[in-house]
Amino acid sequence: MSSIRVLVGTRKGAFVLTSDGMRSRWDVSGPHFGGWEIYHLKGSPVDPNRLYASQSSSWFGQVIQRSNDGGKTWDSIGNKFLYDGPTGTHLWYDGTPHPWEFARVWHLEPSLTDPDTVYAGVEDAALFRSTDGGQTWQELAGLRTHQSASAWQPGAGGMCLHTILLDPSHPGRIFIAISAAGTFRSDDGGATWRPMNRGLVSEQIPNPTAEVGHCVHRIAMHRSRPNVLFMQKHWDVMRSDDAGESWREVSGNLPTDFGFPIDVHAHEPETIYVVPIKSDSEHYLPEGKLRVYRSRTGGNEWEALTKGLPQSHCYVNVLRDAMAVDSLEPCGVYFGTSGGQVYASADAGDSWNPIVRDLPAVVSVEVQTLT
Amino acid sequence: MIRVVLPAHLRTLARVNGEVKLDVPGTVTQRSVLDALEAQYPVLQGTIRDHVTQQRRAFLRFFACEEDWSNESPDTPLPEAVAAGTEPLLIVGAMAGG
Secondary structure: OOEEEEEEEEOOEEEEEEEEOOOOOOEEEEEEOOOOEEEEEEEOOOOOOOEEEEEEEOOOEEEEEEEOOOOOOOEEEOOOOOOOOOOOEEEOOOOOEEEOOOOEEEEEEEOOOOOOOEEEEEEOOEEEEEOOOOOOOEEOOOOOOOOOHHHOOOEOOEOEEEEEEEOOOOOOOEEEEEEOOEEEEEOOOOOOOEEOOOOOOOOOOOOOOOOOOOOEEEEEEOOOOOOOEEEEEOEOEEEEOOOOOOOEEOOOOOOOOEEEEEEEOOOOOOOEEEEEEOOOOOOOOHHHOOOEEEEOOOOOOOEEEOOOOOOOOOOOOOOOEOEEEOOOOOOOEEEEOOOOOEEEEOOOOOOOEEEEOOOOOEEEEEEEEEO | OEEEEOOHHHHHHHOOOOOEEEOOOOOOEHHHHHHHHHHHOHHHOOOOEOOOOOOEOOOEEEEEOOEEOOOOOOOOEOOHHHHOOOOOEEEEEOOOOO
């Protein structure tokens, strides 16, 4: 029988939530790495018991942890993220050049084919790769040295590379997203990169249709159709049907199109989920109601999913890496909140239940479907 | 033996309890103590001082003999009591406040 493992990163440690395929009773393990910020944990699709975790602290810097037994035990591995060659400068908040400085790992993306290969998206924005199970890390410097990079500028949360999508159909094709530079694509395994932001309109930057400078919050794809991408931008929900070459808005009837996470149903490539929040200046839910919005038409037509979710006095947020789906039938959908709740739906979003209610603020949620 | 007291999070990371005891060859300085500490516990590399610049992480302090040595040169000899092992070098996380 299948089982589910939910990997939760919080501001004060990691938690591992497990259930059988019914997804109604859950065991909670943790906190692991108590007191540390866990920006992200993720398992290898090749070896699900191989997990990687980004552990960081303003006091002690960056640590990377690896588990070979599904999160029961962990070992600290390589934490040396050195930019390759001259670091150069990007723009600082005041518009002056500022040297690249490593702050933390935001996202870990294990390879689709090799459990010892894993990518790391870091702040200040750069992409690293390890091919020895995380013992050593090498920068794929073609991204940071892109001709546009000197004009990249951090968003309020830092200049972070937060999204890494590996194309299962085109070996060597990688999509990444940076706040606030935008989306980039490599077709040669990360050696060279092109901006993929045509069609994005951001009124918060001097040239709203600039090639780079957009605050992309998250992009998502369905494995069966990697040329179709969905994006939650600072404002606007967007869609690309040509592997990022162009984008069109699909915000449709959403109550607000500001938000952070976006994800795709495991079996229905046109079914997508977002959690709108009120605005860029009010990072909480509109009307005090926790509503996941689902589109079964690839955008534009959205329905509010509310059953089991608080519909009054709820002012949490859901961060960009804090939503995930399982691959059971029906598809399970999961998200974590800034209030420490992790909600699960075992029916593709029709109804929801909290797995846990009182964790530290949730930063990331990943789901593994184990067989 | 040189005695070093680590903050709780680093004791957990290094999987040690209580003080750490180190053989430090030559003059006992911040640098030589941290070199020996990181050699014995490689997991601590990068958590106390930067991998490249070797500068102290901003939110950590170095105390010894009731004095703050954080802003001394890393090559300044530490107090004789630390070198003799009668007093520990304390690595302390700054108070968070709030």
